[in-house]
Each structure stands twice: as structure tokens, then as C-alpha cells.
Amino acid sequence: MPRYRFPEPPARLITPRALVMDRRSVMAGLGAAGLMAGLPGSGRADTLAAEPWPGSATDEITSHEVATGYNNFFEFGTAKDDPARHAHTLRTDPWRITVSGHANAPGEIGIEDILSGFDLEERIYRLRCVEAWSKVIPWIGFPLRDLLARFDPTSDAKYVEFETLYDPAQMPNQTGDDIDWPYREGLRMDEAMHPLTLLAVGMYGEVMPNQNGAPIRLVVPWKYGFKSIKSIVGIRLVSERPVSSWEARAPREYGFYANVNPQVRHPRWHQATERRLHDGGRIATQMFNGYEEQVAHLYDGMDLTENF
């Protein structure tokens, strides 16, 4: 039975998208001119300029409301609306990422240098959660390999390990033991250097909302969402394969690779279909989340059932 819908406004009352976007560019211009500093409640300009990326997915984009209101970010609670309700306590400025391990030039980089030092692109990626739901999100970011290049990894760097901020004062659920905090994730070096692997600093034309992993997060579109670690403060170049947080918690259920694969089921549910939020209905899940052509070669000769 159809759900009652409130009457939609007539077309003449809806502000054309171009005008909305134009307002954003005005605001961005104000920010660039330093005028935003005089406006109340505006620390950093809330918009980000980015070049459109030609490889973007053509799927219908998930609404901003759902993308920012239905999240797994257990540092703020385990319910889907917990991050939106509680992530305001996260302080993203100042913010620094420490890059350490097998690199010729290890060091730190501040978020302001990241925002000004890399060419930002708007990339529309599908995001498939291991819980069998998916979204389509216009991220703003740049390839992880561009950042890694600044620190000049050595040939001993076989894997990259990432770490989220640990601060229970800002991330209240870190007082619980759902995860062995801080959250950790990892990629093989060739996965990290893949041009699809993104460090995202924004979405929907704006700086990253706190509940989506502000100020900077990973996005690996062919892997389940939990690989795309949020609010990164540490990157280590290592020679041994790191253990991801979910892998440590439930090794039978969550593997290191976590590639989207409709043929390999989770012990408690199959992965052949997904709910496209909201409400694209239930659709068939694609191998490598539809990025098979670009990434399948990374796993040539590997048993993907064994290495799930």
C-alpha cells in the first residue's frame, strides 16, 4: 500500500539547481576573499570547488539527507542515526595526518595543506556496504597515491595501514568495546596506488560532514564500505599485512580484502543483492561493485573465496 506523501511543491516554486549551485560559488568566492570570516558561525567555507571527473558513475545519486543521515560510524554509536546526532563533537580543525614507516620522507601534513595542495575532483562512486545496502555519492577528493608520493614510499612498503582519530572526548562511543579502538584499516600497496582509490575531503559540493568521516577519509569503491576508513590521522607504510579492525573482531565474517563479490557470501547473509538507498529498491550486486574492468587484474590468480 502506498505511503501517504505530502503534496510536492509546484515546479515554479523550486529553485533551479543552477541557481543553487551559483549561490554556492558566491559563498565559495566569499570564502576565498576572506569575507566569510566576518559571518557568524563560519569557521571554514562550507563549499569546495572540484573538477568533474569523467569516470563518474551514472547511477542516480543518493539524496544528501540519506547520505548524511544513515551511517555506520561506530565511534559515535552503533545505530544508523547516531553519527548524524552525535558527530558534532568532532573537531576537524586543526587536523594533521602523520605518515610514517617505510618512506624516504616521513612526516606530517595539515588539512589546510591537503585542501590547497591537491587537485580536487568530484567523483561519483557507488558505495556498497557489507550489510547489503548501497548508495551513490558524489565525493570530492584526490587519489591516495598523490598524497603517498609526497612522502616517497620505499620498496619495503608492501602495505598501507590507516588509523582513525582516537579521542573518547570527541568520539563518545570509543569508551565502549564494540571495536578495539582506534579503528584501523589497510590496503595492499597496489590497491593503495590504484587511481580509483580516493582520499575524500568533501561530498555533495561541501566539505566532508562530520558523520561521513570529516575532515578526510578513504574511499575504495570496489570494496565493502568498512574498508573506507574515516577521520584519518595516521598512515603507516609497512612490510607486513596489517589486520583490519573488523577482521580482528570477527575474522570469519570480515576479511582483509573485503572486495565486493556477489558470489562470496557473508556467513550470516548472502551478498548477491543490495538495497539501493533510498528508495532504489533491491538490485543485483555487481562483481567488484561494478569496477571489475579497472581492478580485477589486481587479484589475478587469487582465490577470492579464500581471500574474502
Added chain:
Amino acid sequence: MRSAIYWASALGGALPGLWLWWQYQTGALGVVPDEVLLHQTGRFGLMFLMGTLAVGFAHFLTGWVALFAARRPLGVWTFAYALSHALIWAWFDQGGVLAFMRMEMMEMRHVQLGLAALVLMAPLALTSFNAAQRLMTLRRWKWLHLLTWPAAVLALVHAWSVARFEAPLVTALGAALALMMATRLFTVVRHRAKKS
């Protein structure tokens, strides 16, 4: 003449559903409302099932016979919430696509457990009329309704297998079910001993 306990449980059982429906219509269920509908109807079904069994337990503790008037209405509401849970799963979660539903039924243990519980409860719901009791004889009707116990076990394992962080609640309900089952067996044994 029906008792106040009967009417309170027969009418009160609608309240959680009405409350949920109201929230759904007013957009108060968040950005993915279908999922909240699915989870909440499942929880209501489970809680009503435990409540139905708790009537016998409360009688065991208090000896208050009038309480039994609540049992049938609570049982019928259990089935109503469980059935709406299954229909919401079929229509919203699976998008009404039969091929997807079949795949979930073949491959997913929690779907099998939930459907099995629903199937066990169906004959109980269908015989919820006084006429059915008379036609079957009360003795057989009571035997049939012992199916509530395996249905409760299946429903709890179903809930446990989908619980991510709510496992403590499900574990507590499991302990409560074990306790109620033990007292039920105790009363049966005591009753038999008195008879012989």
C-alpha cells in the same frame, strides 16, 4: 461477558502498531523508514510472543486465574505483528521481487528461522475462535497451542542471528524463555504427580 483484562490486551495490543503507523505517516522514522518498520514490527512480534508466554508464568507466580483472559489476544497480536514483519520484508526489503525472496529463503538462515516460526504460529492464529476450540475439543486445542514454545525458540534464534549489538537483549529474552519453560515443565510434572 469479557473481562477487563481481555479488553485491555485485545485493544492495547493495537497501540504499538498504531504508534508506528503514525510515525511512518508523519515521517518520524528517519531517512530510511522502511527499515525501521521492518525492525520494529519484528521487535513487537517478539515482545508479544514473550508476553503471551509470560501470562502463564505470571499465573504460576501469583495464582491469579483471571490473567489467562489476556493470553489469546496477546497471541493473536503476536501473529499480526509477525505477519506484518514478513510482509514488510517481502514488499519493502525485497522490493516485491519473487526471485530475490526465493534466494533469501534458500540461503539465509535467519530468514528460514523467521519463516518457520511464522508457519508454526499460523495454525494457532487460525484456531483463535471459540468455535475452533469446540470443534477441535479443548484438549487438542491446548496440545496444538504448545507450538508457541518451539515458535518462540525459533523467533529468538532468528532475532539473535540478525542482532548486531542488541545481542544482550536477545540473550536476556532467551534466559527468560528458558526460565518460563522450566516452570511450565515443573507445573506439568507437579500436576501429573497429584493426579496419580
